[in-house]
Amino acid sequence: MSQITHEPPDRQLLTLEVNGEAHEVLVESRRTLVDVLRHDLGLTGTHVGCEHGICGACTVLIDGAPARACLTFAAQAEGSAVETVESLDGGGGGSAPGRRLSDLQQAFTEHHALQCGFCTPGFLMLAEGHLAEQPAPSREEIREVVAANLCRCTGYQTIVDAIEDCAARRRAATSEEGPCN
């Protein structure tokens, strides 16, 4: 007679730095970063679409580089700085009522770069990661970057417009040494 035994789940205590704050979470080794962000830390701005690395809705920054949080084990992010869409802040502080949109979020609004908005957090973080590396991207470069993520609503033109406009405003603000927002 065969006997089936169930091993207790393999859990580990992780310290994750998310949006500048350190969090301790006890998770199974196989738990993905997006599940930890959404379910353990309550940061539901990062969306889950395909869970297969295709759509990019789950895009966050890990040490400044865009990454698919659905394909990243939480344990892989230990020791790195994770940034989610909640880190974007145009002033006003945290989730306070007076909080303003960031300059990139404002550009998305002005250019109607979202409709249902499901994909938007992923596009914002994808763009932030790219603009940090390339503050003066050509329109063609922006088109190539946003091709990494899926949007079923906008047709992409307005997303490209928004990123291009935000990049130009940031460059103008830097040359004037004034605020971007």
Ligand code: FES
């Ligand atoms: S949910 Fe991660 S790529 Fe689609």
Ligand code: FES
């Ligand atoms: S705005 Fe609806 S999927 Fe992009």
